[in-house]
Amino acid sequence: MSCFNANKTCWNCPAAVFKGNVDFRACGQSQDEIKAKLGDEGQIMIECARRPDLGYFEPSITFEQCPEWIEGEYGLQLKNMRVMILGMDGYLGWALALKLGRMGFQVSGIDNYTRRDTVAEKGAHTIVPIERMTERLHAASEIYGLNFNYRRMDIRERDHLAAFLDEVKPEAIVHYAEIPSAPYSMVDADHAIEVQDNNTLGTLGLLWLIKDIVPETSLIKLGTMGEYGAPLTGRPLFEGMFPADATLTWRGREWSLGGEITPRDPVSFYHVSKVQDTYNVYESCKYWWLRSYDVQQGVIYGVHTEETAKDPRLRTRFDIDEWFGTVINRFVAQAIAGIPLTIYGTGEQIKGFIALEDAMECMVRLITSPPEPGQYDVVNQVSGIHKLNEIAEIIAKVGKKHGLKVEIQRVENPRVETEVHPLEIVSRKLPRELGFNPTVLVEKEIDRVFTLLMQPELTSRIKEKAHTIMPKTRWTGEKKDSGVIEKYKPGEKTYGDHHGVLDTE
Amino acid sequence: MELTAKSFKDKVLASPRPVLVEFWASWCLPCKQVEPTLKKLADAYRGRCDVYKINVDRNPTASRDYSIQGLPTFATFRDGKELERKTASQSEEELEGMIRRALAERGDGVSGEEQRIIEERLKDLGYL
Ligand SMILES: NC(=O)c1ccc[n+]([C@@H]2O[C@H](COP(=O)([O-])OP(=O)(O)OC[C@H]3O[C@@H](n4cnc5c(N)ncnc54)[C@H](O)[C@@H]3O)[C@@H](O)[C@H]2O)c1
Numbered sequence: 001m002s003c004f005n006a007n008k009t010c011w012n013c014p015a016a017v018f019k020g021n022v023d024f025r026a027c028g029q030s031q032d033e034i035k036a037k038l039g040d041e042g043q044i045m046i047e048c049a050r051r052p053d054l055g056y057f058e059p060s061i062t063f064e065q066c067p068e069w070i071e072g073e074y075g076l077q078l079k080n081m082r083v084m085i086l087g088m089d090g091y092l093g094w095a096l097a098l099k100l101g102r103m104g105f106q107v108s109g110i111d112n113y114t115r116r117d118t119v120a121e122k123g124a125h126t127i128v129p130i131e132r133m134t135e136r137l138h139a140a141s142e143i144y145g146l147n148f149n150y151r152r153m154d155i156r157e158r159d160h161l162a163a164f165l166d167e168v169k170p171e172a173i174v175h176y177a178e179i180p181s182a183p184y185s186m187v188d189a190d191h192a193i194e195v196q197d198n199n200t201l202g203t204l205g206l207l208w209l210i211k212d213i214v215p216e217t218s219l220i221k222l223g224t225m226g227e228y229g230a231p232l233t234g235r236p237l238f239e240g241m242f243p244a245d246a247t248l249t250w251r252g253r254e255w256s257l258g259g260e261i262t263p264r265d266p267v268s269f270y271h272v273s274k275v276q277d278t279y280n281v282y283e284s285c286k287y288w289w290l291r292s293y294d295v296q297q298g299v300i301y302g303v304h305t306e307e308t309a310k311d312p313r314l315r316t317r318f319d320i321d322e323w324f325g326t327v328i329n330r331f332v333a334q335a336i337a338g339i340p341l342t343i344y345g346t347g348e349q350i351k352g353f354i355a356l357e358d359a360m361e362c363m364v365r366l367i368t369s370p371p372e373p374g375q376y377d378v379v380n381q382v383s384g385i386h387k388l389n390e391i392a393e394i395i396a397k398v399g400k401k402h403g404l405k406v407e408i409q410r411v412e413n414p415r416v417e418t419e420v421h422p423l424e425i426v427s428r429k430l431p432r433e434l435g436f437n438p439t440v441l442v443e444k445e446i447d448r449v450f451t452l453l454m455q456p457e458l459t460s461r462i463k464e465k466a467h468t469i470m471p472k473t474r475w476t477g478e479k480k481d482s483g484v485i486e487k488y489k490p491g492e493k494t495y496g497d498h499h500g501v502l503d504t505e
Numbered sequence: 506m507e508l509t510a511k512s513f514k515d516k517v518l519a520s521p522r523p524v525l526v527e528f529w530a531s532w533c534l535p536c537k538q539v540e541p542t543l544k545k546l547a548d549a550y551r552g553r554c555d556v557y558k559i560n561v562d563r564n565p566t567a568s569r570d571y572s573i574q575g576l577p578t579f580a581t582f583r584d585g586k587e588l589e590r591k592t593a594s595q596s597e598e599e600l601e602g603m604i605r606r607a608l609a610e611r612g613d614g615v616s617g618e619e620q621r622i623i624e625e626r627l628k629d630l631g632y633l
Binding site: 011044241242243244245247254255256257258259260261285286289291371372373374375376377 | 530531532533534535536537538539541542562563593594595596597599
């Protein structure tokens with residue numbers, strides 16, 4: 001059976017460099033220019049950056065036919081493909097670097113350690129201890145023989161990044177390098193501005209550098225499901241754009257909405273930065289023929305990948321404080337520390353989730369299936385949807401197996417969000433076009449987190465920072481503890497009977 | 506389904522059957538979204554009307570020859586001549602309508618009441 005990316009062609013390959021007769025606007029306003037410029041045969045030719053000896057040819061070779069694309073763990077992969085990870089020191093960046101390295105990709109990366117600094121600013125720490133980057137690199141080399149080309153750098157230092165891009169000439173860039181916290185962006189004006197500056201301007205500068213230095217590269221840009229919000233109408237959250245058969249009717253007239261970017265309703269100034277990124281990336285694909293996947297990622301949870309589990313020095317970070325901890329990771333730590341699980345508001349909020357290991361597989365599949373030049377594509381990267389109160393119940397159940405008595409508490413919601421809402425997420429591209437099948441069961445990954453965090457030295461790291469768990473950062477700008485609304489035991493309460501829908505078919 | 510400026514002559518202009526062509530580009534989001542609809546219509550009208558796509562950036566002469574001013578542009582052709590053209594995202598019904606009108610003009614594939622309605626529409630459009 002041929003694999004999911006077998007029929008992609010040179011059009012998708014970042015090694016194909018376009019030669020001759022390339023016009024970025026071969027319709028509309030540039031008609032006259034084209035007329036002036038073109039002969040009768042306007043065929044676009046390419047040169048293969050990996051095989052310049054072949055000269056110029058028509059870009060019609062499939063990945064399956066091309067000797068540069070070889071069989072990998074998930075379909076075909078470009079031999080020694082050069083992938084640059086921006087934000088390589090982070091929760092996802094480090095896990096991905098190891099995975100790609102082990103799979104034979106040539107990995108480079110940068111980080112400015114803003115995550116380490118901002119967690120320290122909160123007075124918190126990663127529960128899973130992580131080494132300094134020099135030690136991490138050393139361990140990766142010792143254990144897997146990997147040689148990452150890593151630099152300490154802020155993506156906003158454009159001169160430095162330009163030189164690094166020029167040196168490495170990455171064929172794919174995974175852009176994780178943003179400040180990923182909603183509460184951090186709501187602390188005060190300084191924090192909100194820092195998040196939007198770092199994320200939005202960092203990304204905007206990156207796009208200009210890509211255009212000038214590596215226009216063929218495939219940019220895998222991380223967005224979040226929080227860009228969409230949760231429309232009360234229950235309208236499905238499509239993958240970025242409306243499908244062709246979606247229509248708008250108004251006063252007896254009807255229009256197709258096909259291909260229009262769906263409305264976004266971000267839920268914090270952090271999420272707003274991601275929405276701005278979405279438009280900046282989309283526009284640069286349109287203006288300059290860049291190519292990008294904008295990954296609307298669900299909430300990540302868990303600790304396990306094959307590589308991070310191989311040696312304590314290879315583990316990735318794991319945060320539980322009110323700013324940087326994501327909900328499942330926080331709840332498990334709370335269960336271990338004997339803090340009732342902190343549900344914000346009603347707990348009826350529905351969210352899309354994906355386990356760390358599944359998310360890493362998705363990233364590999366996206367890297368090995370680049371969009372065509374000019375193509376801006378959006379994928380919803382989610383493998384399950386759950387209500388917060390259900391997640392709390394699952395965690396209590398798994399905690400019980402580990403001998404823990406877990407309680408649940410509802411606290412005043414520090415956020416401004418709809419607490420009871422429908423949610424239907426469409427996530428078809430990963431399963432249907434990219435061959436992704438989630439393999440991690442939520443209970444299984446939660447169990448792995450308990451197992452790791454219940455090691456005595458990790459448990460004491462949780463207890464040491466227990467004071468960073470309760471939310472104090474309110475969307476109103478006040479600094480105030482969230483009062484407890486009620487406390488209860490798992491299984492004691494009946495929850496609302498509305499449920500989310502995940503549409504993968 | 507994908508044409509080049511070269512194959513356009515054979516597959517569209519010299520086709521014995523009516524043809525629906527989409528002029529598209531990779532940066533055009535509606536063009537990508539309509540792909541499944543086009544595949545569905547290609548299957549449904551197999552043997553009666555062919556459905557093709559041509560990329561205007563990769564085949565700028567085609568874009569020039571047909572003065573494509575916006576994407577996606579859908580056009581039907583019959584006996585080497587352009588019959589009808591629509592620009593911007595279209596619903597499946599609208600695209601199917603284009604195909605049926607192209608077929609109807611040959612008296613092909615539809616009959617009776619349907620034929621009468623189509624002829625009326627064609628008159629409105631100034632084709633008959
Ligand atoms: N973890 C999740 O649940 C989740 C969910 C949806 C989306 N995301 C997105 O995925 C990406 C990675 O998330 P993560 O959980 O690994 O976060 P993280 O904070 O652990 O990783 C981001 C890394 O980028 C670095 N960084 C930030 N700004 C930088 C800059 N200007 N220059 C250089 N390096 C910089 C940070 O130091 C950090 O190491 C983020 O863009 C985030 O918004 C994460």
